[in-house]
Amino acid sequence: MSEAIATTPLWPWLKEPLAAAIQQLATHHAVLLHGAQGIGQFEFAMHLARSWLCEGHPTPQGAGIACGRCPSCHLIDAGSHPDLMVILPEALQAALGWGAASAEVSEKAEKSEAKSKKLSNEIKVESVRAVVQFSQHTASRGRAKVIVLHPAERMNLIAANTLLKTLEEPPGQVRFVLSGATLDELLPTIRSRCQAWQLPVPDTDSAAQWLAEQMDKPSLNDAQVILAAAGGQPLTARDHIQLGLDASAWLSLPKAVQQGQPTPLTQWPLPLVVDALQKLCHDLARVSVGSEPRYFPASALPTPPELNLLTTWSQELRKLSRHAEHPWNQNLKIETLLLQARAILRVRANSKARAA
Ligand SMILES: [Zn+2]
Numbered sequence: 001m002s003e004a005i006a007t008t009p010l011w012p013w014l015k016e017p018l019a020a021a022i023q024q025l026a027t028h029h030a031v032l033l034h035g036a037q038g039i040g041q042f043e044f045a046m047h048l049a050r051s052w053l054c055e056g057h058p059t060p061q062g063a064g065i066a067c068g069r070c071p072s073c074h075l076i077d078a079g080s081h082p083d084l085m086v087i088l089p090e091a092l093q094a095a096l097g098w099g100a101a102s103a104e105v106s107e108k109a110e111k112s113e114a115k116s117k118k119l120s121n122e123i124k125v126e127s128v129r130a131v132v133q134f135s136q137h138t139a140s141r142g143r144a145k146v147i148v149l150h151p152a153e154r155m156n157l158i159a160a161n162t163l164l165k166t167l168e169e170p171p172g173q174v175r176f177v178l179s180g181a182t183l184d185e186l187l188p189t190i191r192s193r194c195q196a197w198q199l200p201v202p203d204t205d206s207a208a209q210w211l212a213e214q215m216d217k218p219s220l221n222d223a224q225v226i227l228a229a230a231g232g233q234p235l236t237a238r239d240h241i242q243l244g245l246d247a248s249a250w251l252s253l254p255k256a257v258q259q260g261q262p263t264p265l266t267q268w269p270l271p272l273v274v275d276a277l278q279k280l281c282h283d284l285a286r287v288s289v290g291s292e293p294r295y296f297p298a299s300a301l302p303t304p305p306e307l308n309l310l311t312t313w314s315q316e317l318r319k320l321s322r323h324a325e326h327p328w329n330q331n332l333k334i335e336t337l338l339l340q341a342r343a344i345l346r347v348r349a350n351s352k353a354r355a356a
Pocket residue numbers: 054055056057066067068069070071072073
């Protein structure tokens with residue numbers, strides 16, 4: 001089973017925050033990582049856990065970034081460390097390359113790989129019960145017992161409530177890393193039992209540099225465009241590239257939508273189409289009040305329609321984004337969205353709106 005597990009990458013922009021987190025969180029038993037999606041929260045959580053378990057340091061308190069050479073580090077890389085438990089929703093296990101390592105869910109994950117559509121997006125109470133049980137046994141290797149749970153907001157209510165007591169009074173050597181993008185979606189009782197830690201958005205230069213290296217034809221300019229399109233989140237940007245987005249397609253997107261020309265959006269999954277249109281709407285609203293756009297360069301944007309039109313559009317897109325996983329007739333929905341966007345973008349701002 002171990003051959004299925006690859007070493008969790010430590011993305012270059014995570015190194016500094018990781019060193020800081022190891023120092024500042026040395027005495028905390030429950031950490032709640034939060035921040036933007038697409039910058040590597042899971043990887044960060046895994047490396048924090050790895051450092052806590054690493055046996056290459058004289059004491060757990062004196063820990064730095066894990067050595068990568070000791071028996072503990074090797075066991076983690078092999079997915080078989082007895083003092084580490086990783087809890088993920090089934091649907092994320094394959095994507096993050098870790099599912100098979102969690103003894104609790106391995107068999108199920110293997111069986112369900114073939115029918116990936118039925119994999120759950122939730123962290124269920126059975127997994128949390130396994131966490132409670134796991135934390136009651138002493139550490140096999142003596143350092144600590146670590147539970148990584150990601151994304152924390154995917155725990156359903158029963159699961160979250162089941163975790164509370166262990167989180168509040170963890171047995172001696174037990175440490176938790178919960179990670180997630182949206183703290184608001186977590187029970188306040190979970191939040192209050194953890195030390196919050198915000199993962200910073202990577203600096204643009206090094207993230208763009210890294211992204212350029214992931215491209216078939218590396219180009220720093222193109223990488224900067226795609227990175228901005230992804231709100232500065234390098235892993236999201238890499239996923240967009242894999243979906244077939246390139247810089248010139250992104251730059252021509254607003255006007256192509258306005259003119260009803262074909263765009264790569266029609267090949268994208270619906271949630272990403274909604275996301276792209278939200279970004280377009282957001283940037284047009286910013287431009288119409290005299291601010292700099294965030295996701296598109298100003299030169300790529302058409303003249304914004306009136307702000308009230310954009311506000312209504314934004315509300316509709318937000319509503320849809322909450323249900324974008326719904327099994328709509330995807331193609332029809334995307335076509336409708338693009339027609340709507342086109343109609344809105346064709347309403348030229350009147351001079352009054354532009355003067356404001
Ligand atoms: Zn080590």
